[in-house]
Amino acid sequence: MTSPSGRPTGDVLTETSAVAARLIGRTRYHLPEIVLAVALAWTLVALVALGGAFLEDAAIDGNRGTTAATVLDGSDYWRTLVRFVDDEGRLQTPAAGISYPVGLTPGENIYVEYDTADPTHVRVAGRTAVDGILPVAGLIAGGWVLLGPLYVWLRRRRARTGTV
Template sequence: MSPDQRTPTPTTSGSEAAVRRRAHQFVLVLYIFAVLGCVAMVLGPALNDRTINQNPGRALATVVNVGTIRTSVEYQGDDGRLHSPKAGLLYPSGLGEGQRVWVTYAKDNYDLVKVEGRRWTLAFIPALSCLAVASAIAAGLWLLVSRWPARRRPQPPSIRKPLKR
């Protein structure tokens, strides 16, 4: 028997079951997007490191600004010009303003620069943390949808028990 031909149980109507099924599908789609975001959190740095490693340059940089979103540095590239990447420095944890640090950059893209010796594998920790939080939220939402109280349909008059007098 196909799912469309099933008769609803006495406790839930067909439309309530359909709403619950759609809610489960919505939770699943949100979870898939979260997992894809976590994969992108690792894939992006891996691609950046690959680009840097294909044509690397090395320079001594000065940390100009340490913010919550990005850490800005200035360094002199092999072209002799001073560069300050718009997107900031890759893998900047533990740096302070005024600090001088060796960086590796892509010679064909001076905006792509990372702290020397740091690798894309550092992205696993935040990605796995986000995945754990997303999994917990998705599991909670799934249980919430599953246990959402169904409206009880009134029983037909022929099934009702007679009142005791």
């Protein structure tokens, strides 16, 4: 805190709490913009992920190899592991798993398409990034359904009261 002359009082706790109060006040005032930024970042990340899927599909389509694979134990919702033999006879088990794994169970035999230049890029045969458009659109819409009304409410509240 400062004295009436504008000099610090020397009380660190009082000065720190005054600075924190100003920071919290500014943050609360800008909360609608923060919510909007989170919604936009959510959208951007989802679109970049979908774009990455299309790029990976393009790489696979450019050097496509097709073979049989086995779905391995240890697979989960985020990653499905497979094992296959590539065109050079090497056994491949991509650590990142397989793209578009919906509906696969351990022990199942499937066909996969992979990038012969980089066999770690693998997808289930017949599935592409186009299959991911609807889930990504749902993810984006879900984010906006939650954050859009919150943004509008915070903006209206700030306009009405001058604070959030």
